[in-house]
Amino acid sequence: MQTYSFQPTVEYARQLDQEDVLAHYRNEFYIKPDSIYMDGNSLGLLSKRAEKSLLEVLADWKELGIDGWMEGKHPWFFLPETLAKLSAPLVGASAEEVIVTGSTTVNLHQLVASFYKPEGKRTKILADELTFPSDIYALQSQLRLHGFNPETHLIRVKSRDGRLLEEEDLIAAMTEEIALIILPTVLYRSGQILDMKRLTDEAHARGILIGFDGCHSVGAIPHAFSEWDVDFAFWCNYKHLNGGPGSVGSLYVNRKHFGTLPGLAGWFGSKKDKQFDMEHLLIPADTAGAFQIGTPHILSLAPLIGSFEMFQEAGIERIREKSLQSTQYLMDLIDFELEDYGFIIGNPREEKRRGGHVSLEHKEAARICKALKEYGVVPDYRAPNIIRLAPIALYNTYEEVWKVVQILKNIMAEKLYEQYSNERNVVA
Ligand SMILES: Cc1ncc(COP(=O)(O)O)c(C=O)c1O
Numbered sequence: 001m002q003t004y005s006f007q008p009t010v011e012y013a014r015q016l017d018q019e020d021v022l023a024h025y026r027n028e029f030y031i032k033p034d035s036i037y038m039d040g041n042s043l044g045l046l047s048k049r050a051e052k053s054l055l056e057v058l059a060d061w062k063e064l065g066i067d068g069w070m071e072g073k074h075p076w077f078f079l080p081e082t083l084a085k086l087s088a089p090l091v092g093a094s095a096e097e098v099i100v101t102g103s104t105t106v107n108l109h110q111l112v113a114s115f116y117k118p119e120g121k122r123t124k125i126l127a128d129e130l131t132f133p134s135d136i137y138a139l140q141s142q143l144r145l146h147g148f149n150p151e152t153h154l155i156r157v158k159s160r161d162g163r164l165l166e167e168e169d170l171i172a173a174m175t176e177e178i179a180l181i182i183l184p185t186v187l188y189r190s191g192q193i194l195d196m197k198r199l200t201d202e203a204h205a206r207g208i209l210i211g212f213d214g215c216h217s218v219g220a221i222p223h224a225f226s227e228w229d230v231d232f233a234f235w236c237n238y239k240h241l242n243g244g245p246g247s248v249g250s251l252y253v254n255r256k257h258f259g260t261l262p263g264l265a266g267w268f269g270s271k272k273d274k275q276f277d278m279e280h281l282l283i284p285a286d287t288a289g290a291f292q293i294g295t296p297h298i299l300s301l302a303p304l305i306g307s308f309e310m311f312q313e314a315g316i317e318r319i320r321e322k323s324l325q326s327t328q329y330l331m332d333l334i335d336f337e338l339e340d341y342g343f344i345i346g347n348p349r350e351e352k353r354r355g356g357h358v359s360l361e362h363k364e365a366a367r368i369c370k371a372l373k374e375y376g377v378v379p380d381y382r383a384p385n386i387i388r389l390a391p392i393a394l395y396n397t398y399e400e401v402w403k404v405v406q407i408l409k410n411i412m413a414e415k416l417y418e419q420y421s422n423e424r425n426v427v428a
């Protein structure tokens, strides 16, 4: 890639597209004509390879029935492990430390049930006030199961500005009353990346275990969970990883914790060769596979085969490089074109603190999003005032980014958003 040096012209967007080493991946996705999809951070688009692997698994079911478990093109019995091997490099882990299973919220429940061990004064869980609500609900219910009051035992670190979290504030809250810390890798609204290494070091220096919710980072930025010595993590595969609505999620358990009994046990956590002995004594896998519960959702795993292959081929470093450049380009265009219209860029500007989406704030955000949809752009809205825009490295072009800003400028200049109510729809 040439050095990036912002110019506002469409010719410059086209030049960036010509230099884009990942450009050919766009043809591998189903892209709706006359629509610009900027929502791959919420639900990634379908790729032809994901469709193909799903159809292959369906064909195995059609042909083989029960024998698909061991004899299919992608033997179902090992699919969570096969997919773990393909995706472990995305989080900087070994294959055994990852398993593709459950969903984000279920995996959080499993990991808290396994690693939250209140003892003496150390009984509280530390999280933050900006985290995704499902995580908070899960933590509150886990505390209740242990007989604690979430009001006193779930500590939510405050944000100074309602957008970002300061690592110092998180560290200051790591007191001797904290047994476990759960934080996002990337915040779902502002797109801020937390310094996972620093937070892990500080937690461990105080004898606290730490786990991360990687929903908004895995597939968008590189991670080094094992090198950073993170205790555990969990994430979904339907956003940046394009696994399809409700596709199976993933979890990571640091190998130093192998052997920890799963808090929520089930027979798919067994050692593979023991599972069908059907003994009433669980012999757990000696890998992250131990944290599986029941039968894998094979049809919701299948698209991940094709999708993960693409990530392996494209490489997360190249994906991050393009993502950084296209979000920078988007911010530069916003600064240049939309100065007069009351927008605030709410994500951090520094490369090492920003994830894969731009968080654009405006008091009319809900209806600006409705107008964007009407004019062919798919953004997403997060109440009360955020428009999230994610140029995705594998399928969005720089010219699309350029067009999005032109469309937005027209919506603002002509006040086209005024035709809509400034309220969210049922799903965002
Ligand atoms: C950061 C974060 N955590 C948790 C969830 C919940 O995931 P799921 O509904 O797949 O359990 C989401 C998205 O839905 C999310 O963005």
Ligand SMILES: Nc1ccccc1C(=O)C[C@H](N)C(=O)O
Residues within 6 Å of the ligand: 041, 042, 188, 215, 427
């Ligand atoms: N699971 C969903 C189902 C329906 C609509 C959106 C979602 C999301 O994942 C939203 C996303 N977690 C977010 O960051 O807002």
